[in-house]
Amino acid sequence: MTATIPLHHGTFTLPEFFTAKFGLKSDDVIIIEDTPQGILLKPNRIESTRVYSxxxxxxxxxxxxxxxxxxxxxxxxxxxxxxxxxxxxx
Structure with missing residues (x-):
């Protein structure tokens, strides 16, 4: 799917289709990469860890x-x- 979205003062809002598809929530971090094809946005999937007793x-x-x-x-x-x-x- 492709979407065209406006850029306001250097920010934009991802359409709900994308946030739902990739499980993104408010305050999640997105990785932005400069590629030969253009800008690539990726969810930052750093999982929290815990030490088990x-x-x-x-x-x-x-x-x-x-x-x-x-x-x-x-x-x-x-x-x-x-x-x-x-x-x-x-």
Whole structure:
């Protein structure tokens, strides 16, 4: 999609179609690049990070161990789904 938008005092507003499509919200940061084709705008996708506690890590490890007896079956089922999706072009 292409849009023509006015520039007012060096600023512009992206049409809602673009903000919705790219999940942009007020105060998000946009990267602007000078390219041979012109200006390229890209969402700045810096994700926040968090340090997990030892208790959280222990809980996840426990849950992983509980799933281990079912892992082979789960992997086989996921492989079937993947094959079906690739056959249909999804």
């Amino acid at each position: 030892d208790e959280e890590m222990t809980q996840w490890e426990s849950e992983e161990r509980a799933l281990e007896p079912h892992r082979q079956w789960l992997e086989a089922e996921l492989a079937k789904v993947s094959r079906d999706e690739s056959r249909w072009g999804s």
